[in-house]
Amino acid sequence: MSDRSTRRLASLQEALTSGGTLHLREAAELCGVSEMTIRRDLTTHPSPISLLGGRLVMASYPGVTPVYDLTEQEANHYQVKHRLCQHVARFIEEGDTLFIDCGSTLIPLLSQLIHFRELTVVTYALNVANAVAGLANVRLVLLGGLFYASSQSFGSDDMGAAIERLGINKALISAAGVDCERGVSCFHFHEVAPKQAAIATAMQRILVVDASKFGVVRPAYFASLSDFDRVVTDDEQAASREGIAVSTVI
Amino acid sequence: MSDRSTRRLASLQEALTSGGTLHLREAAELCGVSEMTIRRDLTTHPSPISLLGGRLVMASYPGVTPVYDLTEQEANHYQVKHRLCQHVARFIEEGDTLFIDCGSTLIPLLSQLIHFRELTVVTYALNVANAVAGLANVRLVLLGGLFYASSQSFGSDDMGAAIERLGINKALISAAGVDCERGVSCFHFHEVAPKQAAIATAMQRILVVDASKFGVVRPAYFASLSDFDRVVTDDEQAASREGIAVSTVI
DNA sequence: GCATTAATGTTAAAATTATAACATTCGGTG
DNA sequence: CACCGAATGTTATAATTTTAACATTAATGC
Numbered sequence: 328m329s330d331r332s333t334r335r336l337a338s339l340q341e342a343l344t345s346g347g348t349l350h351l352r353e354a355a356e357l358c359g360v361s362e363m364t365i366r367r368d369l370t371t372h373p374s375p376i377s378l379l380g381g382r383l384v385m386a387s388y389p390g391v392t393p394v395y396d397l398t399e400q401e402a403n404h405y406q407v408k409h410r411l412c413q414h415v416a417r418f419i420e421e422g423d424t425l426f427i428d429c430g431s432t433l434i435p436l437l438s439q440l441i442h443f444r445e446l447t448v449v450t451y452a453l454n455v456a457n458a459v460a461g462l463a464n465v466r467l468v469l470l471g472g473l474f475y476a477s478s479q480s481f482g483s484d485d486m487g488a489a490i491e492r493l494g495i496n497k498a499l500i501s502a503a504g505v506d507c508e509r510g511v512s513c514f515h516f517h518e519v520a521p522k523q524a525a526i527a528t529a530m531q532r533i534l535v536v537d538a539s540k541f542g543v544v545r546p547a548y549f550a551s552l553s554d555f556d557r558v559v560t561d562d563e564q565a566a567s568r569e570g571i572a573v574s575t576v577i
Numbered sequence: 578m579s580d581r582s583t584r585r586l587a588s589l590q591e592a593l594t595s596g597g598t599l600h601l602r603e604a605a606e607l608c609g610v611s612e613m614t615i616r617r618d619l620t621t622h623p624s625p626i627s628l629l630g631g632r633l634v635m636a637s638y639p640g641v642t643p644v645y646d647l648t649e650q651e652a653n654h655y656q657v658k659h660r661l662c663q664h665v666a667r668f669i670e671e672g673d674t675l676f677i678d679c680g681s682t683l684i685p686l687l688s689q690l691i692h693f694r695e696l697t698v699v700t701y702a703l704n705v706a707n708a709v710a711g712l713a714n715v716r717l718v719l720l721g722g723l724f725y726a727s728s729q730s731f732g733s734d735d736m737g738a739a740i741e742r743l744g745i746n747k748a749l750i751s752a753a754g755v756d757c758e759r760g761v762s763c764f765h766f767h768e769v770a771p772k773q774a775a776i777a778t779a780m781q782r783i784l785v786v787d788a789s790k791f792g793v794v795r796p797a798y799f800a801s802l803s804d805f806d807r808v809v810t811d812d813e814q815a816a817s818r819e820g821i822a823v824s825t826v827i
Numbered sequence: 828g829c830a831t832t833a834a835t836g837t838t839a840a841a842a843t844t845a846t847a848a849c850a851t852t853c854g855g856t857g
Numbered sequence: 858c859a860c861c862g863a864a865t866g867t868t869a870t871a872a873t874t875t876t877a878a879c880a881t882t883a884a885t886g887c
Contacts, residue, residue: 331864332864337691340688340691341688341689341691342688343688344687344688344691344708344711344712348629351844360865360866361865361866361867362844363865363866363867364864364865364866366845366846367864367865375711378844378845379598379629379630379632380629380630380631380632380843380844380873380874381630381843381844381845382629382630385711437594438590438591438592438593438594439591441587441590441591441594451721453706453707453710453719456703456724457703457707458594459724460703460724460726460729461594461625461635462594463726466723466724467723467724468721468722468723468724469703469719469721469722469724469731470721471701471718471719471720471721471722471731472718472719472721473716473717473718474706474709474710474716474717474718474719476710476713479710481719481721581834582834601874610835610836611835611836611837612874613835613836613837614834614835614836616875616876617834617835628874628875630843630844630873630874631873631874631875
């Protein structure tokens with residue numbers, strides 16, 4: 328019943344995967360149907376394509392998902408991370424070489440980097456790289472390898488060694504779980520090597536986590552709390568209740 | 578005179594670098610001015626932010642720049658590349674490990690890859706990686722290093738060695754200049770090592786160039802025409818006029 | 828302080844996009 | 858072939874976005 332509809336969506340998706348946008352009018356022409364049909368295709372069947380002010384865009388591309396018009400909860404989370412990153416930004420100094428961990432926590436930090444004259448960012452995450460690629464004042468070093476979609480990051484055997492060859496100043500590490508006794512953990516095992524290498528080689532190690540991660544343990548352990556010079560969080564009380572020492576007043 | 582305007586644009590840009598979109602209304606609130614002022618800021622001063630159906634987006638982000646509503650000339654170029662890539666797609670087989678070169682020539686190819694069950698793509702270009710990252714059926718290997726904005730690609734000392742360790746089936750190489758006598762060349766020197774390594778290690782080497790590159794020589798020489806097993810182009814006549822043997826009928 | 832100019836706000840009109848309702852076409856079936 | 862229903866087209870209407878014109882406020886120099 329949706330055979331043709333599906334085929335249309337597929338061809339549109341094909342036209343869009345290369346990146347870019349397609350006007351509704353042009354999409355209709357391309358498929359040889361009316362604009363209304365394209366609209367209906369889009370609303371009837373789930374698709375990675377979204378309609379934004381008369382234009383079709385791939386929703387999965389970075390830079391397209393809305394930031395402020397999220398659900399209340401998501402917006403809150405974003406606010407928290409944004410504030411968190413503003414505090415982190417205070418520790419950054421002109422000329423630093425920063426290791427930036429994967430995940431969404433540190434993304435809002437990247438926009439703050441425009442305020443510096445010159446920085447270097449080392450990362451193994453695609454979303455971090457994309458955000459940094461647009462900053463003319465920041466040198467970007469991406470550690471490549473096999474791509475893991477779940478964390479939008481890369482993994483490779485010699486990543487640890489590659490990191491240790493770099494002169495990393497400050498390591499900004501995120502985590503999915505922080506427990507006083509069981510240490511700091513994340514979801515994916517391929518993240519362990521780069522995180523540990525960054526912790527091992529950096530002159531300063533900063534753990535950046537929001538309070539929701541306290542008392543949580545995730546499958547991949549990668550460090551103990553004492554491995555970090557600072558813990559930056561949004562809720563100190565919650566941290567101290569968990570027995571986590573936060574070295575920084577925010 | 579544009580002091581405040583500039584500051585507003587900067588703060589908006591900051592809100593957007595993390596990726597995402599911002600509704601005009603919200604942008605106005607954020608800056609404490611009217612929507613009209615934001616509109617004017619955007620039209621008066623050049624900025625990487627663009628307004629798309631009432632939403633602010635970073636124009637530099639992939640997936641935002643329009644594909645089909647380009648100027649006539651650009652659209653033509655896109656069409657050419659698209660057709661070119663459809664021909665290239667015929668040489669791809671299920672299970673292949675493809676080396677995909679940087680530049681814009683091969684981008685339209687990536688959308689065709691959905692039609693295969695399983696592939697592996699090896700690249701050193703950020704735009705290629707972004708287009709491939711969304712394809713669930715394609716394993717992505719990104720060769721990292723220092724980022725070069727001019728070609729949206731990465732360079733490193735051991736990239737050549739890294740490429741030769743991989744079992745690359747087919748190398749799809751693009752170029753900025755192809756000359757019968759002076760060989761195949763590109764703009765940037767950091768592209769030479771990965772291109773040469775891919776040519777050296779791949780089982781099949783395919784040069785993909787549109788006719789506008791014939792008879793052109795660019796600063797960085799990287800291969801002679803005889804290094805390729807096939808040359809895929811959109812204008813055979815032009816090729817043979819230049820004395821370039823095109824092994825493929827398209 | 829007043830005049831002048833730039834910056835911003837407000838409003839109305841035009842253009843575009845979204846939604847809904849109804850008309851038409853197309854593919855199959857008895 | 859007449860009938861049915863799904864798919865698509867058409868049209869009108871509502872909502873939104875864009876543009877332009879004019880009003881207001883803020884900033885600056887004299």
